Amino acid sequence: MVLAGILSGCGNGDSLERFDGPTMGSRYSIQYVRHASTPGPKAVQAEVENILADVDRQFSTYRSDSDIERFNNLPANHCQKMPAPILELIRVGEQLSSQSDGSYDLTVEPLLNLWGFGPQAREEKVPSAEALAEVQQRVGHRHLRIDGDQLCKDAAVEVDFNSIAAGYAVDTIAARLEALGIHDYLAEATGELKAVGKKLDGSPWRIALEEPRDDQQVAERVIAVDGYGVSTSGDYRNYFEQGGRRYSHTFDARTGTPVLHTLASVTVIHPSALMADGLSTLLLILGPERGWDYAQTHDIAAFFVIRADTGFVTRTNQAFERLAGEKTE
Structure with missing residues (x-):
């Protein structure tokens, strides 16, 4: 997932602040609109990195x-x-x-x-x-x-939080930003994000959803988001091939094997970045038919990218279209 949009000043003393850094084997980034009463980027970054350090100590x-x-x-x-x-x-x-x-x-x-x-x-x-x-x-x-x-x-199980830890981190960061009086921001960690409020010019935060291609990033759809977490799970980058078959890092725990269906990626919009993170993984595991039925039954806003003979086809439900706001394709 990539972020879209260039922000401009309004001439009223407000400013856009940005900072980023490494986390969880990837990176995080924060953008927020700073008013006279809100803290500067150094103080906010220290708060954010304390949260990320706690997440690392607990979940890594x-x-x-x-x-x-x-x-x-x-x-x-x-x-x-x-x-x-x-x-x-x-x-x-x-x-x-x-x-x-x-x-x-x-x-x-x-x-x-x-x-x-x-x-x-x-x-x-x-x-x-x-x-x-x-x-x-x-x-x-x-x-x-x-x-x-x-x-x-009661067995020698090993827990892996990688499917929800980043979403939890984003929700925790968002709550801290709100406590600091910051109400217009885009918080992202390892691709999971939450966008709240407006950009400096009063327009919505826009998120570009990526077409699953190995060679480059291509914007498949640009959506406007306010007050929601957004998560994309895909199997198109972390995989290996053996005997002419492709094995991804997305597993169905019931069989113990990587999924073999045609669903390449799923994007979920949800009020909680944690739940968006977990649900996008769940839908990806279930596949294009079972996952779609699950999203419809539970009213989950979902954007499916499915492999086809001619490339990729996309499918969205009404819940997604309702939350995605304006669209650019």
């Missing part, structure tokens, strides 16, 4: 001292005291797992590692049936349990 699967990796390294039938945000996201993951009949699941890290996509991966390859069956015994939200402020497991 790429550092051994994070809260979730210490839990992942525990054997079966153990518990660990966890900060409230981790327990919150475990509950969100349980909800999404239940609603997708187990296709979406937070405990897929062993599968990611086995297929070559995870933090402990060694080689991208199709695993043996025996190795897959062994790992599948350690996958499933049913193996997790919250007991007070502790997270417990």
Whole structure:
């Protein structure tokens, strides 16, 4: 996802502030309209980076001292005291797992590692049936349990929050910006974003949705957003090929294998960036038919990009068109 629009000054003393930096193996960026009563970019950036540091300490699967990796390294039938945000996201993951009949699941890290996509991966390859069956015994939200402020497991499961952690970070940043008196902003982390209010010239924030191509970024659709999170999940960049077949990093936890359908990417608009993040992944896992039916049943604003013989075709539902505002194609 790329951001579109050049902002101009209004001559009333207000200004547009921007800053960015590294986070979660990618980058974050903040744009906000500064008024006389709102803080400057250095102070705001410090607040944002404190939030991102907390997210990294709690959710990162790429550092051994994070809260979730210490839990992942525990054997079966153990518990660990966890900060409230981790327990919150475990509950969100349980909800999404239940609603997708187990296709979406937070405990897929062993599968990611086995297929070559995870933090402990060694080689991208199709695993043996025996190795897959062994790992599948350690996958499933049913193996997790919250007991007070502790997270417990009855199998050697490993939790991976990559499908919702960035959305949670964006929501947390947005709440902090609002507390600082900033009400016109676009906050983005690793491609998940939330846009609220207006740009400096009074026009809406515009977001360019990207056509899934490996060689370059092409704007498929430009939408106007105010007060919503936007998330795009796709399988078109992180994949490998073996034996003439294409294997992506998007997994159906029920089968333990990468999805093989024709849905290339899904964009979701939702009041919560966290839920937009999780739902875009869930719909991508379910595919062009099951995912579409799920979005319609749950009134989820969704934009589907589907592979076809001639390239890509797009499909949007009424909920998406209602929230996307003006459009430019």
